[in-house]
Amino acid sequence: MKKIFIPFALLLLPAVTKAATAATALEGHLQVGPAIILITILTLFVLVGIFFRAKDTNDYYAAGRGISRVGSGMAIASNWMSAASFLGMAALMYGTGYHGLAYVVGWTGGYVLLLILMAGQIRKYGKYTAADFIGDRYYSQGMRAIGAIIAILISISYCVGQFGGIGLMFKWILGIDYAWAVLIGGAVVLAYTLISGMLGVTKNMQIQYVIIIVSFLIPLFILTAKFDYFWLLPQIGYGSVVSDAITGIPLNETGQLLNSFGHDFAMVPAPEYAMPWDPSTGQTFFQWIAIAFSLMVGTAGLPHVIQRFYVVPKARDARWSVVWGLFFICILYWSAPAYAAFGKILSANPEVGKLAKDAIVVYTAQLGNVHPLIVGLLAAGGVSAAFSTVSGLLVAGSSAFAHDLYVKVINPKAPPKKQLLYARLATVLMAIIVALIALLDLALIGQLVAVAFSLAGCTIFPLFLLGIWWSGSNRSGAIAGLIAGGTVSLVAITYFIAGKQGVTLPAHDFISYWLEAWYFAWIGAPLAILVNIIVSKLTKETPIEIRKFLIEKVHT
Amino acid sequence: MKELENGFHISFFKPTTKHARANRNMVIWLVCLWIVAIFGFQIALYVFQKPTPEPSLEMYEANWKQVKNNTATDQQLRDFSYAALSVLGKVFIEPGHKAALDKGLSLAVFHLSDSAQSVMVSEQIAKFEGLASSISDITDEGYKSAKAELSETASQILGLDKSDARRIVLPLELVSVSDDELSEGDIALIEEAMPLYLTHNQSFLTDTKFLGFPFHYFYTAVFLLILFVGICWLYCVRTDRINKKLNIAD
Numbered sequence: 001m002k003k004i005f006i007p008f009a010l011l012l013l014p015a016v017t018k019a020a021t022a023a024t025a026l027e028g029h030l031q032v033g034p035a036i037i038l039i040t041i042l043t044l045f046v047l048v049g050i051f052f053r054a055k056d057t058n059d060y061y062a063a064g065r066g067i068s069r070v071g072s073g074m075a076i077a078s079n080w081m082s083a084a085s086f087l088g089m090a091a092l093m094y095g096t097g098y099h100g101l102a103y104v105v106g107w108t109g110g111y112v113l114l115l116i117l118m119a120g121q122i123r124k125y126g127k128y129t130a131a132d133f134i135g136d137r138y139y140s141q142g143m144r145a146i147g148a149i150i151a152i153l154i155s156i157s158y159c160v161g162q163f164g165g166i167g168l169m170f171k172w173i174l175g176i177d178y179a180w181a182v183l184i185g186g187a188v189v190l191a192y193t194l195i196s197g198m199l200g201v202t203k204n205m206q207i208q209y210v211i212i213i214v215s216f217l218i219p220l221f222i223l224t225a226k227f228d229y230f231w232l233l234p235q236i237g238y239g240s241v242v243s244d245a246i247t248g249i250p251l252n253e254t255g256q257l258l259n260s261f262g263h264d265f266a267m268v269p270a271p272e273y274a275m276p277w278d279p280s281t282g283q284t285f286f287q288w289i290a291i292a293f294s295l296m297v298g299t300a301g302l303p304h305v306i307q308r309f310y311v312v313p314k315a316r317d318a319r320w321s322v323v324w325g326l327f328f329i330c331i332l333y334w335s336a337p338a339y340a341a342f343g344k345i346l347s348a349n350p351e352v353g354k355l356a357k358d359a360i361v362v363y364t365a366q367l368g369n370v371h372p373l374i375v376g377l378l379a380a381g382g383v384s385a386a387f388s389t390v391s392g393l394l395v396a397g398s399s400a401f402a403h404d405l406y407v408k409v410i411n412p413k414a415p416p417k418k419q420l421l422y423a424r425l426a427t428v429l430m431a432i433i434v435a436l437i438a439l440l441d442l443a444l445i446g447q448l449v450a451v452a453f454s455l456a457g458c459t460i461f462p463l464f465l466l467g468i469w470w471s472g473s474n475r476s477g478a479i480a481g482l483i484a485g486g487t488v489s490l491v492a493i494t495y496f497i498a499g500k501q502g503v504t505l506p507a508h509d510f511i512s513y514w515l516e517a518w519y520f521a522w523i524g525a526p527l528a529i530l531v532n533i534i535v536s537k538l539t540k541e542t543p544i545e546i547r548k549f550l551i552e553k554v555h556t
Numbered sequence: 557m558k559e560l561e562n563g564f565h566i567s568f569f570k571p572t573t574k575h576a577r578a579n580r581n582m583v584i585w586l587v588c589l590w591i592v593a594i595f596g597f598q599i600a601l602y603v604f605q606k607p608t609p610e611p612s613l614e615m616y617e618a619n620w621k622q623v624k625n626n627t628a629t630d631q632q633l634r635d636f637s638y639a640a641l642s643v644l645g646k647v648f649i650e651p652g653h654k655a656a657l658d659k660g661l662s663l664a665v666f667h668l669s670d671s672a673q674s675v676m677v678s679e680q681i682a683k684f685e686g687l688a689s690s691i692s693d694i695t696d697e698g699y700k701s702a703k704a705e706l707s708e709t710a711s712q713i714l715g716l717d718k719s720d721a722r723r724i725v726l727p728l729e730l731v732s733v734s735d736d737e738l739s740e741g742d743i744a745l746i747e748e749a750m751p752l753y754l755t756h757n758q759s760f761l762t763d764t765k766f767l768g769f770p771f772h773y774f775y776t777a778v779f780l781l782i783l784f785v786g787i788c789w790l791y792c793v794r795t796d797r798i799n800k801k802l803n804i805a806d
Contacts, residue, residue, distance in 0.1 A: 095648065101776045105594060108784050112590050116583050116791050230768070235778065239769030246770065250719040261694060266721040268645030269610060274773050275756040276601050280648070285602045289595065319795060323788045330781045337777050348647055350728045351694055469568040547564035555566055555576060556804070 034376025073324020083165020110299025215381025298453025477536025
């Protein structure tokens with residue numbers, strides 16, 4: 001397919017109307033009801049965090065390994081269902097139609113890989129963190145340190161999108177400037193993570209899951225019922241909304257179906273919303289495949305996701321918790337496209353004006369005349385989704401620093417109290433860095449999060465995959481593979497940042513297309529695996545103790 | 557012990573135990589299913605797709621030459637206006653394309669008007685533009701009534717049906733124009749915009765309906781996710797069975 005050289009950002013600019021637009025009326029003032037709901041939910045989270053507070057490092061890192069399968073599945077889902085899932089996915093589909101489904105498929109399909117290739121084995125390996133595994137399996141303190149640094153970078157990259165989502169929702173609820181919203185929201189999530197640690201986080205995650213899913217589904221039932229679609233199962237009922245968007249909806253002469261500004265529930269035909277790789281979106285078949293693949297391998301390499309398998313008692317529980325987790329995740333993923341479809345029609349009148357795509361879920365509910373308190377619950381659900389993920393990410397990042405870098409590499413005799421102190425300091429530092437990057441508002445939430453996935457897919461995924469399934473993969477191979485994957489990541493991210501700064505590097509268009517920041521793992525991951533295999537074959541084999549451990553502990 | 561003979565080497569593709577063999581076979585089957593289901597379908601979608609124009613594009617292509625050369629009949633101008641409105645009604649459109657189409661549409665409306673209508677339309681556009689730039693709330697009664705007035709007049713000139721959704725777009729896209737014809741730049745932008753926004757990749761996979769969805773959309777957005785949960789469930793059940801059969805405790 002011919003690549004359309006229309007700058008993506010330009011293409012996504014909605015029609016600029018000469019008329020005043022309604023977009024500003026949807027926010028910009030304190031929404032009292034939603035604010036009360038948000039404060040209540042956050043207070044609940046903090047209380048649960050205090051009640052289940054981490055008492056020692058074992059609790060802080062792995063929640064005492066006392067979580068049930070279904071509970072762990074809920075925690076996996078809550079940990080997973082971030083602002084990118086809750087807000088970002090609908091935003092991508094709203095903006096690019098079928099192309100956005102690559103994110104839906106990528107973020108769910110990756111769990112299949114994670115389960116059948118890794119979950120049980122990771123639990124059997126019996127380590128606390130991803131860096132722990134890498135350091136032990138590749139018998140190298142240097143690799144442990146690098147693994148920890150990569151885990152921190154991934155956590156930061158992932159968190160940036162979440163802070164963006166928190167900022168957007170705080171902005172909507174409090175009616176304040178985006179920058180202040182990011183800083184206030186960031187401070188609240190930081191305080192909560194510091195108070196609770198992972199034990200509180202895991203308990204909270206189960207509560208958060210329920211809040212997230214309920215808040216996401218209620219407005220959808222209302223929207224489908226209100227606009228006369230099959231509301232008993234909105235995840236199927238919205239199929240007709242998609243078809244209506246394709247064929248167009250005539251003006252309703254009875255004037256019964258209106259959005260909150262009194263605009264008819266009508267639109268001209270918009271097949272670009274659902275047709276694959278539509279020329280007007282500027283997205284291609286290759287990009288769809290590359291995004292889906294990158295997100296899938298990234299899923300199986302994300303430290304904070306892998307880390308969740310350490311908190312279940314047995315390998316069998318680790319496996320079943322993935323099934324539960326994926327099912328719970330899918331409930332939201334089946335629903336998110338419905339918001340995009342309704343959003344498309346409800347904002348079709350040019351008078352609605354430019355809407356922030358990342359808040360389209362909330363705007364859709366508002367435009368659909370859903371009761372303000374229910375819209376408030378929805379926004380609070382968005383904040384919860386971001387909170388649950390940020391907490392997990394900050395714990396994973398701080399664990400990587402305090403446990404893998406400080407204790408295992410720098411000061412092995414550090415007492416547990418000092419470890420906990422360093423973990424908390426690392427959490428604060430990471431939150432500050434993330435907030436500063438989030439203020440730059442670099443891209444859509446889903447895209448920012450996808451960067452973390454590609455980074456994980458190029459670095460950690462190959463190390464885990466080969467480390468578990470091939471004893472021939474040795475230290476030299478791992479280092480070489482990491483260099484290959486790391487180089488691809490560095491090039492892609494450098495070009496992305498340069499592009500954002502308006503700097504044109506050599507072969508900019510070529511690299512930006514084939515190694516876009518949200519999908520560079522399509523080539524980085526296979527390359528890292530290939531290099532790892534070749535170098536491992538050519539160098540000294542893995543020590544017998546590691547091979548024995550793999551046989552006796554991981555694969556028996 | 558095979559592991560000892562083998563020097564404790566583990567390889568997914570060369571399993572040394574019954575359990576490892578059973579696991580390998582199951583994983584290969586499931587991964588193949590997973591790959592075919594995801595990528596196989598997208599490849600099929602890509603292979604079978606055909607760039608398909610919306611009816612509006614065909615209407616535009618049949619009349620554009622005459623519109624461009626100022627030799628269009630009234631019906632040709634109307635058809636061009638319908639096609640332009642079909643693009644202007646899309647949610648995301650590049651500002652440059654929009655400006656050129658706004659101008660083309662407005663000129664067509666003026667050309668279709670008699671002298672009295674032309675004066676009336678220009679006055680209504682000027683009034684509406686003035687109100688649009690001065691009010692902060694689109695529910696303002698004066699603004700709404702000016703919009704309705706302009707919509708009615710222009711829709712009558714274009715012969716738009718009462719239920720035609722393009723009526724929503726029409727008053728918001730008419731602009732005051734000082735030129736009498738489109739510039740070279742406007743023509744180039746319109747010629748770029750129309751096929752870009754009005755051509756879509758379609759096939760029997762996109763045109764078939766299933767549970768209200770276009771089939772390809774249902775497959776990717778709904779079915780694939782069901783399949784993923786199914787694959788995971790199957791893997792866990794089979795693994796439990798294999799472990800039980802071989803007396804392997806987790």
